[in-house]
Amino acid sequence: MREVYAERGFEMGGLVLARNFGVVTWGSILAMLIVNVVTAVPLPPPDVAEYCNSEERCCMPRPYVGQPAHQFYPDPELPIRIRRPVHLLTDAEVARLERAYQLQKDLPDSDPRSFTNQAKLHCLYCDSGIYYPDNPWPLEIHNGWFFFPWHRMFLYFHERILAKLLDDDTFALPFWNWDNQTPEEPYANVLPISYAKSGSPLWNQQRNKCAEPPLIIDLNTIGGCTAKSPSVLRTENDRIMYTQVVSGAMSPQLFYGMPYRYGDAGGHGPGTFEDNPHGTVHLWVGNPDSESGMFDDMGNFGRAARDPIFYAHHSNVDRIWTVWNTLPGEQRKAPVDPDFLDARFTFFDENGDLIIVNVSQTLDNELLRFRYEQMPTGWVTNGQLPGEENSVPLCYRGNPTKTRKLIADTPYFKPSMVLHTVPLTFKVQRPRRRPEVGVEVLELSGLSLIPALQAHWEAFLFLPNGNNKTTVSCPEFIGTFNYVAHVGQALFNRERRWRVALGPKIMALGKENYTDVVITLAQFGPNIQPITFERAVVVFDTDGVE
Numbered sequence: 001m002r003e004v005y006a007e008r009g010f011e012m013g014g015l016v017l018a019r020n021f022g023v024v025t026w027g028s029i030l031a032m033l034i035v036n037v038v039t040a041v042p043l044p045p046p047d048v049a050e051y052c053n054s055e056e057r058c059c060m061p062r063p064y065v066g067q068p069a070h071q072f073y074p075d076p077e078l079p080i081r082i083r084r085p086v087h088l089l090t091d092a093e094v095a096r097l098e099r100a101y102q103l104q105k106d107l108p109d110s111d112p113r114s115f116t117n118q119a120k121l122h123c124l125y126c127d128s129g130i131y132y133p134d135n136p137w138p139l140e141i142h143n144g145w146f147f148f149p150w151h152r153m154f155l156y157f158h159e160r161i162l163a164k165l166l167d168d169d170t171f172a173l174p175f176w177n178w179d180n181q182t183p184e185e186p187y188a189n190v191l192p193i194s195y196a197k198s199g200s201p202l203w204n205q206q207r208n209k210c211a212e213p214p215l216i217i218d219l220n221t222i223g224g225c226t227a228k229s230p231s232v233l234r235t236e237n238d239r240i241m242y243t244q245v246v247s248g249a250m251s252p253q254l255f256y257g258m259p260y261r262y263g264d265a266g267g268h269g270p271g272t273f274e275d276n277p278h279g280t281v282h283l284w285v286g287n288p289d290s291e292s293g294m295f296d297d298m299g300n301f302g303r304a305a306r307d308p309i310f311y312a313h314h315s316n317v318d319r320i321w322t323v324w325n326t327l328p329g330e331q332r333k334a335p336v337d338p339d340f341l342d343a344r345f346t347f348f349d350e351n352g353d354l355i356i357v358n359v360s361q362t363l364d365n366e367l368l369r370f371r372y373e374q375m376p377t378g379w380v381t382n383g384q385l386p387g388e389e390n391s392v393p394l395c396y397r398g399n400p401t402k403t404r405k406l407i408a409d410t411p412y413f414k415p416s417m418v419l420h421t422v423p424l425t426f427k428v429q430r431p432r433r434r435p436e437v438g439v440e441v442l443e444l445s446g447l448s449l450i451p452a453l454q455a456h457w458e459a460f461l462f463l464p465n466g467n468n469k470t471t472v473s474c475p476e477f478i479g480t481f482n483y484v485a486h487v488g489q490a491l492f493n494r495e496r497r498w499r500v501a502l503g504p505k506i507m508a509l510g511k512e513n514y515t516d517v518v519i520t521l522a523q524f525g526p527n528i529q530p531i532t533f534e535r536a537v538v539v540f541d542t543d544g545v546e
């Protein structure tokens, strides 16, 4: 059995993917697990033209008539394209952008480069659109370590297609600079005006009315409107960025996300930044009153790329990846696991031909011949030096006696603990032995929730009275869980884990000498539901340590 599968894995590494081999048996599932352990197989390039399963929503035109799939090689002759912030584009640049999208929207449905087909390609990769042979789970590029590389290349070809339609190789996608809280007009942290003009090729009807300019974005939203004032939003947005990208994302696993290997039921959990603010920006733009109840279009991954702002949003996501690479910390590097580097994805290039990209080819934007205009990144220090957050007063004032009593009075985590309307507080023992390297993290696993409903919680450290009204500006705030509902996770991955960095926060709170940590989770949103956890541990993440 094992040999058969190893052989098949080899076959799948080539271009030919056979259709379903028949019913999935326990034997075949077991065999896949064996393949995983014994002979790891990086994800082979899916044949997107032939094997789409989600006919009405995600499938691309068939029969496919372009060139057979070929390997991608970056073109060193391409001019370096500078991606600029949308809010600072000149009138001529906006006009060129509008022309490009109009040309793309005018392409016929038979052309895989058309705007509609681009949206379908995103859907295909995340909404139960494609299955590998003999694999019971749909391919899913969210919730794991392929999130950054896959989206980078999706945007790369999107940009090349627009450039080709304009017959202008210097064309660069702009980015929506929502992480920039500078209080000066034109504001970076509102939906760009050029994307908000009804009738423009950059406009989309299915949006949240509270995401119209000049309303400032709430990076910690659950969708819909907010009652927070502009100054509170600016402060909280900076804190979210700092927590999710700087203090909370010090290792490959924390930032890129958990592994996703061939045969897995999707990724084992998103990186901090994929979760929030990437996911929350989607929710903020989507229409909370959409018929599906899934915040169409942007708030529903199956439809998100039908809104042109998707591409400017993801351009900023990609830009923040380049910023993260420049932050200090010896663990801030890409995963080196071959199942990551050798995984391959299929796209359509500017000629409408199938093209296969290895993840290892996506990691350096300079090789891909694009870079980003420098913009202020106040959130990196958030007005303080990293690790010196004591200048912000704690929201839970204490002294050692009070802290010791709090720890004694708090129950240890027990399997099947449930977070529902009432915040959940528990303690977890820290490892006795502290390695000299690595970052201390809290890991919650065995999560069960309803995959068709969005879910959102906030986590606090030594803040037992934290609830869904507590501001994320409190230094005790350590991160969020933000799940954007989509049908691609119909078989919700029970192996999914949620990880959050504790180390820098424990130091900043001056709590490094206690044997336990007290954690509080508070859920909020329109769909508060019982969320069960089976396991909570504090471990040292040494990913990326040499």
Ligand SMILES: *[C@@H]1O[C@H](CO)[C@@H](O)[C@H](O)[C@H]1NC(C)=O
Pocket (backbone or CB within 6 Å): 013, 042, 071, 342, 343, 344, 358, 360, 361
């Ligand atoms: C892409 O990955 C495959 C195996 O996964 C490997 O054989 C091939 O050499 C790689 N190509 C490039 C350009 O990295």
Ligand SMILES: *[C@@H]1O[C@H](CO)[C@@H](O)[C@H](O)[C@H]1NC(C)=O
Pocket (backbone or CB within 6 Å): 510, 511, 512, 513
């Ligand atoms: C923790 O213990 C060490 C060693 O005893 C001490 O130097 C340090 O000041 C303590 N930290 C706090 C916040 O009490």
Ligand SMILES: *[C@@H]1O[C@H](CO)[C@@H](O)[C@H](O)[C@H]1NC(C)=O
Pocket (backbone or CB within 6 Å): 421, 422, 423, 468, 469, 523, 524, 525, 526, 528
């Ligand atoms: C906050 O939590 C309370 C229960 O503690 C709940 O009734 C309320 O709906 C929650 N508010 C939001 C916005 O989620």
